[in-house]
Amino acid sequence: MKLHNSTDRIEKEIVLRAPRTRVWHALADVEQFSAWFGIKLVGSFAPGARAHGQFELAGHGEVTIEIAIERMDPESRMSFRWHPYAFEPGVDYSSEPTTLVEFQLEEVAEGTRLTVVESGFDRIPAARRAEAFHMNDAGWAEQMENIARYVAS
């Protein structure tokens, strides 16, 4: 159902002027992923493995992000599950539904076409979405400051 899709998933497509191998390593290597994603993740990116990171969120102290890797098909597909913006300190999100993030790589003339799909938003409780929206606001303001600092240094 089209309507269902419109509230359940986000789909992005970008063409990167870089070889597929380069893009794959930026996704599949925990350290490289951390560098562009902006949160230092620890752990391994392998099917069934988990990676987690902690960072300071303005007004909320230290919060944890956890990623559960599902698929790692070299230079082709990578997917993981997470709790979108599950940042409220002291709240156990483990029993709540996750969203699925899927990266897909494809070689094109200009370099590499990357598709990102995040799905499963319809299963996220309404209260969490409201909370996430707020956290997102604060979180990304902070992220932008981090980037500005990084670029300026």
Added chain:
Amino acid sequence: MSLHSAGWREVSRAAPVFAALGDETRLALVARLSSEGPLSITRLTAGSAVTRQAITKHLDVLATAGLVSDVWRGRERIWELEPEQMEAARAYLEHVSKRWDEALGRLKKFVEA
């Protein structure tokens, strides 16, 4: 940004919309009103395995969330979609979507450097 930013107000408005849409029957009702326009309760119930009474309850939930409204035409109750609330519900996804745009922008710089 503060708790009282425009974005937060928007999603506070959207939260009951998501709750109302978190049901297959209600989603199907919204989809029909979206594609077919205003419909009577008789039309909405026709061909459905769900009873007229149950459909009415679902429509009331949608009405409480501001997604649909009803008017009486003669002896019939006609239901129609309130598009503004649907837009509010989309605001959340747009926000998450923007976050991905930013992240992918950084990835682009990272791999093209």
